[in-house]
Amino acid sequence: MDRRLENKRALVTGASRGIGAAIARRLAREGAHVALTYVGNPDQADQTVKAIQALGVKALAIRADSADAVAVVAAVERAVNELGGIDILVNNAGIAIISPLDDFRLEDFDRILAVNVRAVFVATQAAVKHMRMGGRIINVGSCNAERIPFVGGGVYGMSKAALVGLVKGLARDLGPRGITINNVAPGPVDTDMNPATSDFAKLTVERFMALPRYGTGDEIASLVSWLASAEASYVTGANLAIDGGYTA
Numbered sequence: 001m002d003r004r005l006e007n008k009r010a011l012v013t014g015a016s017r018g019i020g021a022a023i024a025r026r027l028a029r030e031g032a033h034v035a036l037t038y039v040g041n042p043d044q045a046d047q048t049v050k051a052i053q054a055l056g057v058k059a060l061a062i063r064a065d066s067a068d069a070v071a072v073v074a075a076v077e078r079a080v081n082e083l084g085g086i087d088i089l090v091n092n093a094g095i096a097i098i099s100p101l102d103d104f105r106l107e108d109f110d111r112i113l114a115v116n117v118r119a120v121f122v123a124t125q126a127a128v129k130h131m132r133m134g135g136r137i138i139n140v141g142s143c144n145a146e147r148i149p150f151v152g153g154g155v156y157g158m159s160k161a162a163l164v165g166l167v168k169g170l171a172r173d174l175g176p177r178g179i180t181i182n183n184v185a186p187g188p189v190d191t192d193m194n195p196a197t198s199d200f201a202k203l204t205v206e207r208f209m210a211l212p213r214y215g216t217g218d219e220i221a222s223l224v225s226w227l228a229s230a231e232a233s234y235v236t237g238a239n240l241a242i243d244g245g246y247t248a
C-alpha cells in the first residue's frame with residue numbers, strides 16, 4: 001500500500017472497534033502515527049492499538065467520553081503531546097439512539113447531540129490550534145442526514161445533518177489556514193451498531209440499496225484516507241456520500 005501519510009500524526013475518535021478502528025488501521029498502514037479514543041471497552045482499544053503498533057507506527061488509546069467536552073479537549077492535548085503534533089483529526093465517535101417520537105427521552109436527545117455534534121466542534125476547535133497548513137479534519141456523518149426511511153431516527157438524522165452545515169461554515173474559517181474539513185456520509189456498514197445480520201439489515205438491503213449489501217469499515221476508511229492525503233487538497237466543506245446508493 002502507498003505510504004502517502006508517512007509520519008503524519010492522527011487522532012481518530014471512537015476507534016476501538018467498528019468504522020473508527022478500520023480508519024485507524026488504514027491511516028497507520030499508510031504510515032501515520034495514530035491516537036484513538038474509546039469510552040467503555042479498554043480491552044478492545046488495547047487490541048486495536050497493538051494491531052496498529054505491529055504496523056511499525058506509534059499508537060495509543062485514550063479513554064475519553066465524547067459527551068464530556070473537557071475529556072475531549074484533554075484527549076486532543078494528549079494526542080498532540082504523545083505524537084508530537086496533529087495533522088489529521090477524524091471525528092468518528094457517534095451513537096445512534098432510535099426510538100419513536102412518543103417515547104423519545106430528552107436525555108437521549110441531549111446525549112446524541114453532545115456526542116455526534118458538540119464533540120465534533122470541541123475536538124476540531126482544540127485540534128486546529130496545533131495544525132499547520134495541510135491539516136485535515138474529517139467527520140463521519142451518515143446517509144441518514146439525507147434520508148431516513150424508518151421510524152424513530154429523527155434525532156440521529158438531525159445530528160448528522162448538523163455536521164453538513166458545520167463543515168460548510170468551518171471550511172470558511174479554516175480555508176485561509178490551509179486546513180480542510182469534510183464529512184464522509186456512509187450508508188449501512190456492518191458493525192456492532194448496525195450488524196448486517198439483523199432483520200433491519202435484511203429490510204434495508206431489500207428496499208433501499210442500489211448495491212444490494214452492507215458496506216465494510218475498510219471501504220469507509222479508504223475514502224477517509226484519501227481525504228487525509230495530499231491528493232484531496234482542493235476538497236473542503238463537502239459531504240461525500242459513500243453509501244452503496246442508499247440515497248441514490
Ligand SMILES: NC(=O)c1ccc[n+]([C@@H]2O[C@H](COP(=O)([O-])OP(=O)(O)OC[C@H]3O[C@@H](n4cnc5c(N)ncnc54)[C@H](OP(=O)(O)O)[C@@H]3O)[C@@H](O)[C@H]2O)c1
Pocket residue numbers: 013014015016017018019020037038039040041042044064065066067092093094095096115140141142143185186187188189190191192193194
Ligand atoms: N454502522 C453504520 O451503519 C453507520 C452508518 C453511517 C454512519 N455511521 C457512523 O459511523 C460512526 C462509527 O459507527 P460504528 O458503526 O463503527 O459504531 P460502533 O460499532 O458502535 O463503534 C463505536 C465506537 O465509538 C466508540 N464510542 C461510542 N460512544 C463513544 C463516546 N461517547 N465517546 C467516545 N467513543 C465512543 C466505541 O468505543 P467503546 O468500544 O469503548 O464502546 C467504539 O469504538 C458513528 O459516528 C456512526 O454514527 C455508522
